[in-house]
Amino acid sequence: MKYKLVLPLILLVATITSGCNSKQATTAASPTTPTAYDTVLGDSRFERIRLDPDLNGYRVESGNLVGPSGVTGAMVVVKGPDNALTAFIDSDAKRGMLQTDAAGKSTFVPDIDLPFLPDDAIAQRQQSGASGGGSTSQAVNYIDALVGFTTKALAAREVDPKAFALGQLEWVNLSLRNSLVTNIELRLAGIRISEDDIPVTTAGLATWQRELNAQRSHYLHDINVGFSVGGDAAGWAYRPGNSSVNSIQGTSPFKHEMGHNVGGGHCYPNAGDNYKHGYNAGGGFTTNLCGNSRPYYSTPEVRVDGKVIGDARTADMARLWREQAGRLSGYSPEFDGVRLIYVSNQPETSAVVASVSGRPRIGVVALSSEVGPTSLTYGGPGMTTLTVKLMGEDEVARSVNLRAMRQMSNCPRTTMNSTVVCHPDADGGPVKLIIGYSVLDNSELPRGWYNGTLTLEARNDTDPNWTAPILVSLAVLR
Numbered sequence: 001m002k003y004k005l006v007l008p009l010i011l012l013v014a015t016i017t018s019g020c021n022s023k024q025a026t027t028a029a030s031p032t033t034p035t036a037y038d039t040v041l042g043d044s045r046f047e048r049i050r051l052d053p054d055l056n057g058y059r060v061e062s063g064n065l066v067g068p069s070g071v072t073g074a075m076v077v078v079k080g081p082d083n084a085l086t087a088f089i090d091s092d093a094k095r096g097m098l099q100t101d102a103a104g105k106s107t108f109v110p111d112i113d114l115p116f117l118p119d120d121a122i123a124q125r126q127q128s129g130a131s132g133g134g135s136t137s138q139a140v141n142y143i144d145a146l147v148g149f150t151t152k153a154l155a156a157r158e159v160d161p162k163a164f165a166l167g168q169l170e171w172v173n174l175s176l177r178n179s180l181v182t183n184i185e186l187r188l189a190g191i192r193i194s195e196d197d198i199p200v201t202t203a204g205l206a207t208w209q210r211e212l213n214a215q216r217s218h219y220l221h222d223i224n225v226g227f228s229v230g231g232d233a234a235g236w237a238y239r240p241g242n243s244s245v246n247s248i249q250g251t252s253p254f255k256h257e258m259g260h261n262v263g264g265g266h267c268y269p270n271a272g273d274n275y276k277h278g279y280n281a282g283g284g285f286t287t288n289l290c291g292n293s294r295p296y297y298s299t300p301e302v303r304v305d306g307k308v309i310g311d312a313r314t315a316d317m318a319r320l321w322r323e324q325a326g327r328l329s330g331y332s333p334e335f336d337g338v339r340l341i342y343v344s345n346q347p348e349t350s351a352v353v354a355s356v357s358g359r360p361r362i363g364v365v366a367l368s369s370e371v372g373p374t375s376l377t378y379g380g381p382g383m384t385t386l387t388v389k390l391m392g393e394d395e396v397a398r399s400v401n402l403r404a405m406r407q408m409s410n411c412p413r414t415t416m417n418s419t420v421v422c423h424p425d426a427d428g429g430p431v432k433l434i435i436g437y438s439v440l441d442n443s444e445l446p447r448g449w450y451n452g453t454l455t456l457e458a459r460n461d462t463d464p465n466w467t468a469p470i471l472v473s474l475a476v477l478r
């Protein structure tokens, strides 16, 4: 399966400045305010294509970088709840990550350009387990990703795991949007941190797949994404499949490896005489699987600077994505509720659990009294202690104490299960669940990382028929 051809095929490096101009970029763009990253971008400016102001407490935006002579690259910017910025820049001039901390101090760390081996896609028979067949419906197919990091990778590239995971998924979403694939979206289902060294190798790929697949009944996710350091390539993936391992040192490996999971090969005819390939449009413009210089999947339906970026017979990854959407979103039943993803590098995180007009008496309860309160109460300010069994690296489940609060609109925070509404004339507004961790509540816990999930439920005191399940992903460092 794996040929150890050591070819210096450094597909990431694109030094030719293209004079191309994206029609989409100019029509869908909106100006953004000057920020710290402007100095890094030189004479290119950021033209936003998408903005999600609150993705699990984070703000995610993405778009193209446009210079005097056209599109020069792309950027994804993730802003954390502490206002720290993680900006992934992938352009002809610069490729790397600009991080700005909460105090405004900026650091740019360039990517380490690792080669995509000519055979980083490991052929795999179509898996059972996922529903097959294409999807032609207009409904959005959500592909939920469980993202794993090794502690070694996080030490090698000091990132906020949640910002990094959201940003990496956004590179694929930006590529899909650029290529007019409108009915597919990747979402973050959870984050796990592993103290094992799982390198970017075929063995590391198998390990991530085994370990994250084993968690599927808990996280209800579809794809397994590992971010690691060390190994022999920028990434490895099954083709087709639902698992990849990616170097944390790079911005662009995941959008490439994800293309392999969809079923794509590199440049025609790498995957045979068919349309399942990336495309080299010339002038430095290459799509995710065949050069990987721009966040696009090949398609004959899109032109950039007058040049078509695919071929119906040899390079139409947009078509393959649409055909494979059902499989990729079908590894788990869709979780019909609210996901909250917490990693303890942040003191707390929040998610909107309900947006109901009127004066709803909505609070959040645990499903077991061993975890926390199981009924609503008309309580006041304060916080709730939740006790959750999480798995340590020694595979022993231990009790971890968490802090849970509820906040409605801009009212003071209350206990999680309170139904208090603060303004007499308040007209609804979002109800937020806030989950946090403090070492002060966990002094007995042995040191190390603890991972797992917690299921809660939002309820409405004035409407017993209304409930919303909440699935919490937890990665806690003691």
Ligand SMILES: [Zn+2]
Pocket: 116, 117, 118, 119, 120, 121, 256, 260, 266
């Ligand atoms: Zn590849």
